[in-house]
Amino acid sequence: MIEQLLAAEVASYEVFEDPPGVTLLSEEEALVRDSVESRRREFTTGRHCARMALARIEFPSDRPILSGPRGEPLWPDQVRGSITHCRGYRAAVVARASEIASVGIDAEPDQPLPDGVLEAVALPEEQARTKELLRSFPGVRWDRMLFSAKESVYKTWFPITRRPLEFEDALIEIDPVGGTFSVRILPQGARGIRNAPERFTGRWTAGKGIVVTAISVTAAERPLDLNPERTPDIHRGVSTA
Structure with missing residues (x-):
């Protein structure tokens, strides 16, 4: 579903159920160690989708994908990406930063x-x-x-x-x-x-x-010369996987 919505430079991977045998890297496991089982499953499959998508742009997929302060996936500097999940669907998309400045998906x-x-x-x-x-x-x-x-x-x-x-x-x-x-x-x-x-x-x-x-x-x-003023970080958290 997702691939038809994106530019040709963006690689994607999606599943409609949690595949058996998928595991997290140890650094990723620490992020959901205390989470309920449903959260662990969606997080694990989302990271699996991300690794599969990274492989499609010939980028190393054996590194942990951690989370930022808002829960956003932390991609390598040379990569832009997004992860989404809902009941019955998980997906990730990635692209090289030299081609795509930003990408956002949601299901x-x-x-x-x-x-x-x-x-x-x-x-x-x-x-x-x-x-x-x-x-x-x-x-x-x-x-x-x-x-x-x-x-x-x-x-x-x-x-x-x-x-x-x-x-x-x-x-x-x-x-x-x-x-x-x-x-x-x-x-x-x-x-x-x-x-x-x-x-x-x-x-x-x-x-x-x-x-x-x-x-x-x-x-x-991508707009050039972005210059956000320093302001208190008081807004809602980013919705991520």
Whole structure:
């Protein structure tokens, strides 16, 4: 599913169940030693997918993939990547940093968001548009798709700017026919970051009970001379594997 959403320079690997016999490296094991079994399984399979994807770009896949302070995967300096997981799906994508500046993916069950979540994560115009899509194109849970797109935006934004982004800092419009979505970063999200990205374009797909979204930014598209001001790190954590 995921490979059709990304630039040719991005390698991917996905599974729809946890393969038997997959293990973590010792450094990775320490990250989930006290986690519940379901968290351990998704983390282990996510790292397995990451290693398989790294092998596809002929990059060493025997090194631990640790986590940053926000839980984000720590890729080698020469690599950009993203990991996602939900019930019945795990995936990872990677690319060489010389070709791709950032990539973000997210998968969610194609089911309604819990009560109150749409109102918590969507701007008023996004809420109205989502309700219209649910009426006009009932085959996909567009509320869940919007949530997934917001997560992909965050995962793409953070490695470029090293600054968090709130749900309300990005305005998203989904094209229900073309399989794409457009993103506009609102002024409050980019405040204090010189030459911050203002727009992204992503792609989406749905099938097998899952919705998947992805954004990739080529190295040529990366804004130059980014200069985030030093601000307290008080925003929500990045959603990762």
